[in-house]
């Protein structure tokens with residue numbers, strides 16, 4: 081499908097984020113939003129990023145895309161290897177070219193990410209006029225093709241309409257169309273269906289998964305929804321206080337989590353197929369990023385915390401070949 | 417069922433659509449709620465689910481008298497509260513309180529937590545004499561698991577889950593019998609959500625409250641509800657005990673809704689059969705004739721365009737006793753198992769696994785979009 085010449089032929093991952101640190105300089109001090117994140121995504125693979133609100137999921141994605149608010153944000157360390165090149169060493173022109181053409185992002189709120197005063201056709205077409213130098217007429221034809229592809233009915237008639245004239249589900253499909261327009265190698269979808277109803281969410285997720293297969297793209301899916309993750313992900317990275325605390329293939333993690341925070345998350349979801357007893361609830365409050373607790377950041381809320389947890393930051397232990405856990409007691413957690 | 421504390425009959429709310437500035441002419445109406453019947457028993461939790469825009473919040477606002485119905489009755493202990501005014505209305509309103517969805521915007525940022533939780537006492541001074549208010553507020557904070565010392569703090573000093581607790585404390589201030597909770601946990605993280613749901617559970621047993629619990633998350637609703645009503649375009653299309661709805665749904669819309677819920681179990685991926693609905697919900701200003709679900713229903717037939725299906729136990733299902741026998745507004749109601757892991761019922765969903773809806777979400781969009789996808793394949 082794609083004509084991009086520099087498709088990675090070498091095995092290696094498409095994206096390899098290494099020890100990424102991001103901080104925000106605020107009036108109250110330095111907020112350490114991302115504190116050493118490592119993750120990889122290969123072509124055709126779906127990585128789900130989970131974690132509570134404020135754990136750094138979006139900030140990490142923004143750093144990868146190169147759309148971080150700087151200032152107040154600052155990348156304080158690490159590497160972002162995309163097809164083997166460290167994006168953090170590239171100039172803004174080069175990054176802008178990569179953005180859109182080689183990697184693209186889908187945001188949660190389609191209405192506020194689309195321009196309300198431009199027609200959908202103009203916004204889709206712009207990708208082609210700017211990046212590929214197509215004429216307005218050709219760009220419009222490509223826009224109609226894209227709308228067809230994400231199954232907007234009567235695309236030819238509706239290409240001249242404005243975003244508010246579409247339903248929420250259709251707007252999200254248009255966002256997907258825009259992200260896919262240049263057939264990028266990597267898509268980052270930040271809560272793409274959170275604002276949608278279950279029936280529409282199912283349509284949108286199916287579409288995204290199908291197009292991903294067709295184009296063999298890497299997909300990073302940021303979400304709170306453990307159901308969506310179970311449905312589409314190949315592997316999972318769980319974040320807490322700006323760190324990855326566990327990463328594993330999707331089947332393993334649902335069967336037996338190797339980190340107490342992951343376990344807490346999985347146990348706190350109510351189930352559709354049974355009437356629950358009391359729900360498990362992780363006690364306490366999310367950490368204050370201005371003053372992350374010493375040792376393991378999760379220790380004030382962890383039912384398994386010991387003296388060593390308040391003292392030593394747990395490294396990312398190797399559980400097995402494709403599985404890691406940042407818990408001193410990962411073995412006990414896994415088998416407990 | 418125990419005695420109904422609240423009975424809703426043929427409740428309607430139409431918002432007029434007008435045109436022109438000087439001479440406002442009504443050109444139509446948004447039929448937000450369009451004939452709803454419900455009963456709420458004392459001490460029970462009734463869950464309400466349905467897609468965005470189906471009228472859940474409008475219904476909630478009418479129940480707590482924030483909005484007047486266009487037609488219909490809301491009877492509280494036998495008395496129609498839609499006709500009350502003045503003192504009598506004020507007395508009833510005390511007993512039906514609301515908890516709102518958004519813990520970030522529903523609390524006034526310039527008021528202290530103490531003022532927010534104590535605000536209902538300004539309107540109902542008889543509920544707590546002036547001198548005792550502060551200690552009463554502190555008691556309420558304690559009940560919902562907040563530190564009573566926090567009375568002088570402001571909302572922004574709290575997390576989302578804590579703010580939702582503040583909203584719940586305010587809802588409890590007047591010791592109501594009924595709490596209408598409109599998406600009380602939707603804005604919260606899973607782990608915080610669990611804390612708030614457990615709190616609501618505990619408060620219910622402690623104060624023998626009745627809840628109307630509105631949410632779009634079907635798993636949460638099952639967890640907390642004794643009975644569940646499913647709404648579509650301003651009407652209840654199916655209602656019953658939680659197991660009747662989740663394990664033995666008979667209305668196609670309920671089946672589609674349940675089948676679309678992602679299940680947090682990667683092993684279920686391959687065995688699931690999802691019903692992907694075609695098209696969008698029709699506009700509430702232009703409701704399809706007959707069955708209002710017919711533009712998206714894969715079972716729709718000629719009769720569905722002609723005759724409005726009523727919310728009652730379908731006649732052809734009255735011969736099979738058991739959980740399939742519950743009200744369902746469909747001419748061709750029929751059991752179908754859609755929740756993976758849900759136990760097979762005694763009636764086994766006879767052959768109801770055929771007729772999978774068309775997977776293409778593109779056809780039949782909007783109200784004019786014909787009679788949905790899959791060609792009305794009647795399951796064999």
Ligand SMILES: Nc1ncnc2c1ncn2[C@@H]1O[C@H](COP(=O)(O)OP(=O)(O)OP(=O)(O)O)[C@@H](O)[C@H]1O
Pocket residue numbers: 104106111113131132133134135136137138139140149152153369
């Ligand atoms: N522009 C900014 N200025 C200051 N702090 C910021 C900024 N953007 C993000 N942060 C902080 O960085 C932290 C991580 O935020 P991020 O948006 O990545 O969280 P998240 O995991 O995506 O959460 P959510 O699930 O709520 O979207 C938060 O504490 C946030 O307040």
Ligand SMILES: Nc1ncnc2c1ncn2[C@@H]1O[C@H](COP(=O)(O)OP(=O)(O)OP(=O)(O)O)[C@@H](O)[C@H]1O
Pocket residue numbers: 431446447448466467468469470471472473474475632700
């Ligand atoms: N004040 C109003 N004037 C006109 N139309 C209204 C008004 N309030 C609600 N509506 C319309 O009535 C319909 C039902 O709205 P309602 O808020 O009750 O839906 P809901 O089921 O609560 O949806 P959601 O899940 O998105 O909260 C919608 O089409 C809405 O646009």
Ligand code: SF4
Pocket residue numbers: 339340341376377378379380382383384385386389394406407408409410
């Ligand atoms: S390192 Fe200690 S505190 Fe941290 S998750 Fe493991 S057991 Fe809990």
Ligand code: SF4
Pocket residue numbers: 667668669707708709710711713714715716717720725745746747748749
């Ligand atoms: S079969 Fe007919 S009556 Fe039943 S839901 Fe479908 S359209 Fe409505």
Ligand SMILES: [Mg+2]
Pocket residue numbers: 137138139270
């Ligand atoms: Mg985010």
Ligand SMILES: [Mg+2]
Pocket residue numbers: 472473474598
């Ligand atoms: Mg609502």
